[in-house]
Amino acid sequence: MDTLTSIPITRTRQSRITALDFDHLVFGATPTDHMFTATFRDGNWQNPQIVPFGDLTISPIALGLHYGQTVFEGLKAYRATAGHIQLFRPHKHHTRLNKSLERMGMPAVPEALFIGALHHLVELEQQWVPAKPGTSLYLRPLVVATEPRLGVKISEEYLFIVVAMPMADYYTGNLKVKVETGFSRAARGGTGAAKCGGNYGAAFYPAQQAKSSGFDQVLWTDATYHEFIEESGTMNVFFIIDGVLVTPPLSDSILDGVTRDSLLTLARAGGISVEERKISYKALEKAFRSGKTVEAFGAGTAAMVSPIEVIDILGKTYYPSVGPDTLMYRLKNELQALHTGTKKDSYYWNYIIQTVPQ
Ligand SMILES: Cc1ncc(COP(=O)(O)O)c(C=O)c1O
The missing domain is CATH 3.20.10.10 (D-amino Acid Aminotransferase, subunit A, domain 2)
Structure with missing residues (x-):
């Protein structure tokens, strides 16, 4: 299976897209309306869903906040000139994510979960994918250790989230x-x-x-x-x-x-x-x-x-x-x-x- 066939979606009540100035996109500052989340518990990834973008509830003693078990990725969705949207090399990003996770003693994210998360989030947020040359929708998958307990140990619980945000040039000059x-x-x-x-x-x-x-x-x-x-x-x-x-x-x-x-x-x-x-x-x-x-x-x-x-x-x-x-x-x-x-x-x-x- 290449993607998750469906993911429960809780839609935002009020989209923020009308407030976005597509002519002046600032990198990292304007997340889209929704985000993807899944949790790792009892040795399995579970509860994949798309929810309104918002703050997370995380214990102050979550291991990832203290001992650095956090791994992320960064990839882009582009508006093709033909009108559709395309993700650039998501499978290679997935391979690298798992390589990073392995190095950090964290559980692999299955390909179907990774690709499915990106697919469904981007499909939902398609209005946020800008079309001007040099622009894109930046996608940020993140895995963070959430087990609530102190002690220098490998966490047994994790959160996998994907957030998205439109962007233009990261560096504007040489x-x-x-x-x-x-x-x-x-x-x-x-x-x-x-x-x-x-x-x-x-x-x-x-x-x-x-x-x-x-x-x-x-x-x-x-x-x-x-x-x-x-x-x-x-x-x-x-x-x-x-x-x-x-x-x-x-x-x-x-x-x-x-x-x-x-x-x-x-x-x-x-x-x-x-x-x-x-x-x-x-x-x-x-x-x-x-x-x-x-x-x-x-x-x-x-x-x-x-x-x-x-x-x-x-x-x-x-x-x-x-x-x-x-x-x-x-x-x-x-x-x-x-x-x-x-x-x-x-x-x-x-x-x-x-x-x-x-
Ligand atoms: C340290 C570092 N090197 C290189 C790269 C370039 O990698 P990529 O082309 O996959 O974005 C990145 C960005 O992800 C990075 O953070």
């Missing part, structure tokens, strides 16, 4: 980043490849320091040598050096980005040379200094393809190419064309939701 050689995001054997809350909490302070120096984000380096570039904020990192697309190989300290995988696939299919290899900041500096053409960008579901226009390496500033005729824009356009259905979906990445009159 990015300025600083290579981080002091703080670490993720160590070998740690949780870097899991999308768990703690990874983000631990990154706030270094990112805040970088922001106070005028940067948008840090470019994380490996935790052992602080030399090899890993990723940035909520993005995987790519360079295009003299026409070759280079990105760090996946490891247990890098998130297996769905956008990363999609761009690599599109680049290979489009005849672009691709290298998944370690790249040190020293090698990057050398490329800049030797006059090679360097493009740099971050890639992620929320950020899409975000050009990097400034890289600070140990106090020296380098300027990657960011013009509209760069290769990264070709890749970005191809990916966007898949999202909105103007390019043939040869990889069957899109999960189609037909809109129905409501």
Whole structure:
């Protein structure tokens, strides 16, 4: 079974959609009318339902609030130019969710539950899926430990929720980043490849320091040598050096980005040379200094393809190419064309939701 065939729905009495300004969407601030919830108890996921969006009741001694058993995902539903709605690669997001859950000692979410939750929520909230270029409905699945008791132990109870919110561009301009050689995001054997809350909490302070120096984000380096570039904020990192697309190989300290995988696939299919290899900041500096053409960008579901226009390496500033005729824009356009259905979906990445009159 690919989806849950039906889910009980309690509809909101008063939709908030009329108050939404579709021309000025702010990321994360305007949840749709409803949310999906299911609970894990006695070894099983149960009680899947869609209810009006609202506050949760959770015990102050819920384990997840104290010991960090929280895992999330982020994916998007797009309004295709043909009018229907499509989710981008939900099955790959599901695989990653379960990989993260396993790393955090949490129970897997069955595929039918995950896909069914997304399908029914998006179908219900179809009016919230914006149509303007660059917009989408962002979907945030979250699993959190809810067993009400203290003690450093694996929880036996969980909540799985999915909330949705329309969004436009996550970053509106090009990015300025600083290579981080002091703080670490993720160590070998740690949780870097899991999308768990703690990874983000631990990154706030270094990112805040970088922001106070005028940067948008840090470019994380490996935790052992602080030399090899890993990723940035909520993005995987790519360079295009003299026409070759280079990105760090996946490891247990890098998130297996769905956008990363999609761009690599599109680049290979489009005849672009691709290298998944370690790249040190020293090698990057050398490329800049030797006059090679360097493009740099971050890639992620929320950020899409975000050009990097400034890289600070140990106090020296380098300027990657960011013009509209760069290769990264070709890749970005191809990916966007898949999202909105103007390019043939040869990889069957899109999960189609037909809109129905409501
Ligand atoms: C740490 C981190 N790296 C990379 C990514 C990009 O992954 P994706 O393309 O699946 O959104 C994200 C966003 O989910 C992230 O949080």
